[in-house]
Amino acid sequence: xxxxxxxxxxxxxxxxxxxxxxxxxxxxxxxxxxxxxxxxxxxxxxxxxxxxxxxxxxxxxxxxxxxxxxxxxxxxxxxxxxxxxxxxxxxxxxxxxxxxxxxxxxxxxxxxxxxxxxxxxxxxxxxxxxxxxxxxxxxxxxxxxxxxxxxxxxxxxxxxxxxxxxxxxxxxxxxxxxxxxxxxxxxxxxxxxxxxxxxxxxxxxxxx
Amino acid sequence: xxxxxxxxxxxxxxxxxxxxxxxxxxxxxxxxxxxxxxxxxxxxxxxxxxxxxxxxxxxxxxxxxxxxxxxxxxxxxxxxxxxxxxxxxxxxxxxxxxxxxxxxxxxxxxxxxxxxxxxxxxxxxxxxxxxxxxxx
Numbered sequence: 432x433x434x435x436x437x438x439x440x441x442x443x444x445x446x447x448x449x450x451x452x453x454x455x456x457x458x459x460x461x462x463x464x465x466x467x468x469x470x471x472x473x474x475x476x477x478x479x480x481x482x483x484x485x486x487x488x489x490x491x492x493x494x495x496x497x498x499x500x501x502x503x504x505x506x507x508x509x510x511x512x513x514x515x516x517x518x519x520x521x522x523x524x525x526x527x528x529x530x531x532x533x534x535x536x537x538x539x540x541x542x543x544x545x546x547x548x549x550x551x552x553x554x555x556x557x558x559x560x561x562x563x564x565x566x567x568x569x570x571x572x573x574x575x576x577x578x579x580x581x582x583x584x585x586x587x588x589x590x591x592x593x594x595x596x597x598x599x600x601x602x603x604x605x606x607x608x609x610x611x612x613x614x615x616x617x618x619x620x621x622x623x624x625x626x627x628x629x630x631x632x633x634x635x636x637x638x639x
Numbered sequence: 640x641x642x643x644x645x646x647x648x649x650x651x652x653x654x655x656x657x658x659x660x661x662x663x664x665x666x667x668x669x670x671x672x673x674x675x676x677x678x679x680x681x682x683x684x685x686x687x688x689x690x691x692x693x694x695x696x697x698x699x700x701x702x703x704x705x706x707x708x709x710x711x712x713x714x715x716x717x718x719x720x721x722x723x724x725x726x727x728x729x730x731x732x733x734x735x736x737x738x739x740x741x742x743x744x745x746x747x748x749x750x751x752x753x754x755x756x757x758x759x760x761x762x763x764x765x766x767x768x769x770x771x772x773x774x775x
Contacts, residue, residue: 454716457680458754489641530677533642533775537669541676580678604678607714611675614703614710615668616659 490532498525499536506539509546519550520567520595527579528593544582551598556585559600567595583608643757645680646773648715649747651761653691663761670759670774681715684750686743688717724749740764 456463456474464471490498502525508514514522526544529535549555552565573596575588584604588596648671655667674681696704728745735745744764751758751770758765759773766772 454718457716458718531642541672580676582676583678608675610710611714612672612710614707615656615671 490528490534495529495532495534498528499534501525502529502536502539506543509543514547514550516550516553519547522547523551523581523587524589524593524595526581527587527589527595530579530581531577531593541582544585548581548585548598552600556600556605560602562602563600565598565600567597583611642677643679643771643773645682645754645756646674647682647684647718647747647751647754647756647758648687649684649758649760649762649765650687650690650743652759653687655761657691657695666774667761674759675714682718682750682754682756683711683715684746685717685719686746718750718754720746720750724753738764740768744768 452470453474456471460471489495502522505514505518505522505525508518509522523544526535526539526547529539545556551567552559568590573590573594575596576591577589577593579587579589581587582605584601584607586599586601588599590596652667652671655661655663656671658664661667692704692707695707724746727749728742731745731748732740732742744762747758747760747762747765748768748770750756751765757771757773
């Protein structure tokens with residue numbers, strides 16, 4: 432056995448192999464399916480393809496404006512503490528539509544979403560310690576056709592009309608967010624730019 | 640436009656996230672937070688990771704490098720660049736000879752096409768090459 436092979440054998444554990452297979456499946460599912468159709472079918476069941484937008488072109492200008500305005504009206508109620516549970520549900524439904532359209536205004540930040548969730552769940556999400564599904568539409572006739580991640584660890588299950596059927600809270604995923612944000616600098620300590628040391632071609636244009 | 644399912648983060652975006660005095664820092668953090676919250680599929684090319692960890696190591700020491708690795712584990716997928724990607728990037732560079740574009744950007748372009756991903760970048764040349772980018 433060559434040195435390279437011995438090294439590879441030592442460095443790749445079972446989890447590493449699974450990760451490699453998954454990466455291939457995600458990068459080029461069509462090619463993966465060609466060579467390993469049965470594995471692809473099994474993976475489809477575990478990692479269902481995300482439901483696409485109902486409209487591949489997104490919302491029209493008027494639809495977007497209507498949703499944003501309606502959301503803003505409810506947000507104003509939050510600021511004056513005049514919001515009830517139904518308003519909060521409606522607000523999250525507007526959010527879901529705007530998220531799917533990738534046009535949720537930046538003013539609708541995580542703190543506000545958590546506040547709306549608290550009103551709906553009738554307790555802060557920090558008090559939920561195990562995976563929990565909260566039913567919103569009790570009627571069994573409502574079919575879930577899409578899922579939107581509102582914040583990491585909180586998923587909205589939605590009908591065709593983007594009404595919330597239920598809210599799934601996964602505390603483990605919520606914790607993942609803090610981990611993912613850990614490398615983002617918060618103190619002056621990390622203010623020195625790393626760009627100075629790179630000879631990269633970035634032109635650092637101001638994006639807007 | 641509908642929410643992109645798959646995002647490739649390039650070096651300029653990492654620079655903006657990591658450097659709090661970068662002109663794009665606040666926007667970069669906002670976009671990154673949203674990618675994390677929307678549980679979008681995040682990808683990074685191995686060449687980008689190497690550049691970032693190299694800079695972190697040199698600037699802030701081994702602990703920051705280990706923290707970075709721990710932070711992205713399970714959150715980002717790494718695409719390990721194969722020879723074929725370099726070959727395609729060189730071919731693209733040859734096709735656009737005379738343009739002031741670094742080979743790294745051609746690699747990002749090829750990887751983005753292969754992944755069918757939007758690129759989270761502050762590098763305008765990717766936009767010019769017709770690659771869909773974030774922030775919009």
